[in-house]
Amino acid sequence: MGDKPLTYQSVNRDILATLSPPGRVYWLVIAALVCVVGLAGLCVLYQIMTGMGVAGLNNPVGWGTYIITFVFWVGIAHSGTLISAVLFLFRAQWRTAVYRVAEAMTIFAVLTAGLFPLIHLGRIWRFYFLLPYPNQRQLWPNFMSPLVWDVFAVSTYLTVSLMFFYLGLIPDLAAARDRAAGWRRKLYGLLSMGWDSSSTRWQHYRKAYLLFAAIATPLVVSVHSVVSWDFAMSIIPGWHATIFAPYFVAGAIHSGLAMVITLMIPIRKVFKIGHIVTVKHLEAMAKIIVVTGIIVAYSYATEYFIAAYSGNQWEQAIFAFRPFGTYAWAFWTMVTFNTLVPLLFLFRRFRTSIVSLMIITILINIGMWFERFVIIVTSLAHDFLPYAWGNYAPSLVEFGILAGSFAWFFLLFLLFIKHMPSVSMTEVKEVIPPPEKGGVS
Amino acid sequence: MTVQISGCFPYRDKVLAAIRRAKEAGIAVNSVRMPVPDHEILDAVAHKPSRVGLVTLVGGISGLLVGFFGPGIAHMHWGLVHGGKPVFSIPPFVVTAFELTILFGATATLAGLLMLARMVRKRPEEPYDERVSEDHYLLILDAKEEQAEQARTILEEEGAEVMP
Numbered sequence: 001m002g003d004k005p006l007t008y009q010s011v012n013r014d015i016l017a018t019l020s021p022p023g024r025v026y027w028l029v030i031a032a033l034v035c036v037v038g039l040a041g042l043c044v045l046y047q048i049m050t051g052m053g054v055a056g057l058n059n060p061v062g063w064g065t066y067i068i069t070f071v072f073w074v075g076i077a078h079s080g081t082l083i084s085a086v087l088f089l090f091r092a093q094w095r096t097a098v099y100r101v102a103e104a105m106t107i108f109a110v111l112t113a114g115l116f117p118l119i120h121l122g123r124i125w126r127f128y129f130l131l132p133y134p135n136q137r138q139l140w141p142n143f144m145s146p147l148v149w150d151v152f153a154v155s156t157y158l159t160v161s162l163m164f165f166y167l168g169l170i171p172d173l174a175a176a177r178d179r180a181a182g183w184r185r186k187l188y189g190l191l192s193m194g195w196d197s198s199s200t201r202w203q204h205y206r207k208a209y210l211l212f213a214a215i216a217t218p219l220v221v222s223v224h225s226v227v228s229w230d231f232a233m234s235i236i237p238g239w240h241a242t243i244f245a246p247y248f249v250a251g252a253i254h255s256g257l258a259m260v261i262t263l264m265i266p267i268r269k270v271f272k273i274g275h276i277v278t279v280k281h282l283e284a285m286a287k288i289i290v291v292t293g294i295i296v297a298y299s300y301a302t303e304y305f306i307a308a309y310s311g312n313q314w315e316q317a318i319f320a321f322r323p324f325g326t327y328a329w330a331f332w333t334m335v336t337f338n339t340l341v342p343l344l345f346l347f348r349r350f351r352t353s354i355v356s357l358m359i360i361t362i363l364i365n366i367g368m369w370f371e372r373f374v375i376i377v378t379s380l381a382h383d384f385l386p387y388a389w390g391n392y393a394p395s396l397v398e399f400g401i402l403a404g405s406f407a408w409f410f411l412l413f414l415l416f417i418k419h420m421p422s423v424s425m426t427e428v429k430e431v432i433p434p435p436e437k438g439g440v441s
Numbered sequence: 442m443t444v445q446i447s448g449c450f451p452y453r454d455k456v457l458a459a460i461r462r463a464k465e466a467g468i469a470v471n472s473v474r475m476p477v478p479d480h481e482i483l484d485a486v487a488h489k490p491s492r493v494g495l496v497t498l499v500g501g502i503s504g505l506l507v508g509f510f511g512p513g514i515a516h517m518h519w520g521l522v523h524g525g526k527p528v529f530s531i532p533p534f535v536v537t538a539f540e541l542t543i544l545f546g547a548t549a550t551l552a553g554l555l556m557l558a559r560m561v562r563k564r565p566e567e568p569y570d571e572r573v574s575e576d577h578y579l580l581i582l583d584a585k586e587e588q589a590e591q592a593r594t595i596l597e598e599e600g601a602e603v604m605p
Binding site: 148149153156189203218 | 451452453454455472473474475476477478479482483486488490491493494497501508511512515516519521523524526530533534536537539540541543544546547548550551553554555557558560561562563564565566569571573574575576600
């Protein structure tokens with residue numbers, strides 16, 4: 001798994017070392033992120049006090065940066081469950097070193113995504129109207145609406161991901177408890193619920209973990225499918241397509257894997273755990289990115305084929321507008337970064353170079369944000385009737401909130417990696433040789 | 442009357458040997474505390490299979506029913522008519538049923554694990570040695586009074602640090 005042979009002891013020592021008290025740089029970065037989040041909070045407050053007019057949203061483009069960013073973050077969340085659940089079922093051993101980071105990323109990305117429908121709502125405090133409960137107003141949400149399905153899907157995803165994440169953490173929290181002192185020992189003790197590593201508990205634990213993986217796997221497919229139906233269930237040209245669900249799922253995994261690599265590179269460098277999270281792990285993810293990139297390219301091509309083959313003039317018009325219209329720059333950014341740039345990973349040189357891994361994965365995520373921009377904005381800006389056409393440009397308030405979402409995500413992530421084991425000690429130990437004296441007596 | 446005797450092993454193969462010898466001598470193995478879920482040790486100890494799956498199944502079925510009939514009942518009871526579609530329309534309720542099957546199934550799995558493994562406690566159950574969360578193995582034997590000495594001998598001969 002690396003240059004240094006790993007032992008059970010060295011795994012515990014090296015991973016628990018990441019929990020040592022942070023230095024000044026860490027707190028400076030935290031402070032900078034808090035400032036950006038605070039700025040975004042002020043933007044939200046300004047929008048609430050002034051009205052939705054401060055956002056660039058208007059007729060005909062009523063969905064803009066907020067919904068784009070919502071879909072983007074839900075997409076980022078996807079690879080966490082893919083790596084932790086799907087690859088667990090496939091017994092892909094390389095996942096052990098990276099799955100904890102991917103799972104944490106999932107939770108923080110969903111927590112970030114969940115803010116955007118609320119911000120988009122304008123009157124945030126009206127959100128509870130979407131929740132189904134008997135009430136004296138005799139009002140129920142419309143269960144036939146994809147927006148209500150979204151509430152079910154995203155909240156289920158958050159809850160299940162959180163439980164799965166916590167379940168995986170329990171043995172590691174116990175290990176952290178056994179090596180910690182003071183308030184940390186109390187905290188880890190409380191969180192590990194007195195885990196004692198006994199064979200009876202492992203027996204139940206393994207079964208529950210396997211069941212969780214099996215349950216979470218269809219969730220990977222369902223959540224972004226449901227998000228895609230927010231669009232596909234309408235009759236807007238460019239949205240009303242049956243390919244949307246698989247296309248969104250592939251795109252989500254594409255961007256999520258890219259984000260895991262982007263996050264993993266600085267972590268392994270700063271915490272000096274390059275011998276546990278090796279280049280081979282990053283390379284394995286880069287290989288999957290090639291596959292998802294090709295699926296995404298195929299989906300783009302299928303959309304064009306169906307538009308041409310269907311003979312539907314509105315569909316054809318929107319698909320001509322995307323590459324040659326007002327937002328052509330966004331379309332070509334999307335195509336280049338999502339389908340062409342990932343092909344560089346076909347060459348081993350690009351898959352194994354940390355610099356190229358970092359640059360390519362960042363470009364993919366820029367491309368994936370633009371994919372959602374192209375889907376949402378172009379279709380609304382250019383629908384059936386030419387007199388109803390109009391353009392959209394995000395306002396400063398929207399840019400502020402977008403920047404705040406990234407700061408919020410990285411803030412949660414930084415707090416996590418300094419307070420919880422960011423690599424699963426238990427699972428890494430499972431794939432290395434156990435301590436043996438040699439030969440059963 | 443049984444006596445609990447436990448020994449802490451630095452090596453996995455030694456704990457496996459001790460389990461085999463204890464079983465051959467008719468001494469019951471209570472449990473083994475170990476850093477990772479080791480298949481061979483779990484097979485050697487041979488605990489009863491976990492029934493967490495049953496709890497998951499009950500949770501999943503409950504979620505399926507609530508997710509399908511919950512929205513259905515709301516639509517029928519309050520006459521929620523949308524876009525001229527049937528009031529009790531199956532396809533949209535399949536989505537909510539799917540999501541709640543997963544939600545209830547997962548919640549039941551976690552609840553089942555906590556319940557069946559009796560996991561919620563303030564501190565680890567005794568006997569416990571903090572080295573087991575790193576690289577040691579703690580074998581706990583339930584020996585009859587007359588077997589106690591033999592159990593202790595097995596542990597010592599296999600290189601365990603016998604716990605007082």
